[in-house]
Amino acid sequence: MQFNGTQNYIASESLKLAVNAAITLEKPLLIKGEPGTGKTMLAEELAQALDTELIQWHIKSTTKAQQGLYEYDAVSRLRDSQLGDEKVHDISNYIVKGKLWQAFEANKRPILLIDEIDKADIEFPNDLLLELDKMEFYVYETQERVKATERPIVIITSNNEKELPDAFLRRCFFHYINFPTPEEMAQIIEVHHPNVKQDLLAQALQVFFDLRDVNGLKKKPSTSELIDWLKLLLAEDIDARTLHDKTQKGGLMPLFGALLKNEQDVSLIEKLAFLAKR
Incomplete structure (x- = not known):
């Protein structure tokens, strides 16, 4: 897999090298730069160039790392139990898959965009260390281990609003998009x-x-x-x-x-x- 820019995206030589290095190393590509310099668009155009699925996880200040894995919908299960619904006996009916889970079970190597990671709590990047490293996680409710079928290409963007932990940075390939001349x-x-x-x-x-x-x-x-x-x-x-x-x-x-x-x-x-x- 090689990225050489697209018809709609003018990528500098250094950016092309960074994308291809991250793909080769199978490490997340951490992209920083001023707002509006095409960080999010890079993931969109990369997915198009490689003809693969783009899975987007847009981070907010309230986003928790667990949401990227899965969420257990206890409220729906309680409601269904009160209504006597038969599906209440299978807890997997109440497991909502997150963006990482969707990326892990894709048949073709997808692009996973974790957009504006610096918007979240300072502990958010640390909470994803193991999952991004091993490309697997454990679902306690169903006692199953979810492991990536194909290791996704992970693009992480940041507007430099806050410092990211060193342990997280060590696991990424970094590139700063300079403002265009x-x-x-x-x-x-x-x-x-x-x-x-x-x-x-x-x-x-x-x-x-x-x-x-x-x-x-x-x-x-x-x-x-x-x-x-x-x-x-x-x-x-x-x-x-x-x-x-x-x-x-x-x-x-x-x-x-x-x-x-x-x-x-x-x-x-x-x-x-x-x-x-x-």
């Missing part, structure tokens, strides 16, 4: 907006990267936000000259709501434009 960004945009005019693209990239370089910006715009912004520019038929004109709307670019996501950043750009005029 203007040249790489032009290639990415070509995939999503192949018909964009080159003068508009050049001016949009200039505005975008200048915005990211502003000191004091609370939230820098991401790749996905640039793609959305260009989609709006094309829909509204806004040309490169309009983008270049900094006298409009207090120095703000057209449709700035696609790039600036809070009032502090909007105010900062307006103040800088005002000072530049003076």
Whole structure:
């Protein structure tokens, strides 16, 4: 299995090497990077490239590791016992399979995405050490051992919101997705907006990267936000000259709501434009 990027996903050479190294080592690939740099999309495109199933486990602050294995639905069993349902005698009817269980029993080697692992409690990664290492776990209610038929390719994403335990990091192959250069960004945009005019693209990239370089910006715009912004520019038929004109709307670019996501950043750009005029 080799990943070389896809028609819809421009992967750097270092990212390709990281994906293929993790596949060869049969270790989880831990991907970090700014929000919007394509971490989740990597798993989606990898599944497409390898023509295999993608099993997605999106982590929330309330997610527990046990949910990835299985959950025992005691409430349903109690209700069924009160109703005299015959299936109450087989406890396996009340075992709800988690995402890891689904990945373990897949006939073809699947992609398992554990998305935004740093959202969960600090103990969450440690609680999955054994299962990700051995690719098996024990179901106490039914006294059965679930073992992976085919070891899944595990992609784990993190937005770097909190530190992950050393014991967990030791078991992963790590890669940080650097923010795209203007040249790489032009290639990415070509995939999503192949018909964009080159003068508009050049001016949009200039505005975008200048915005990211502003000191004091609370939230820098991401790749996905640039793609959305260009989609709006094309829909509204806004040309490169309009983008270049900094006298409009207090120095703000057209449709700035696609790039600036809070009032502090909007105010900062307006103040800088005002000072530049003076």
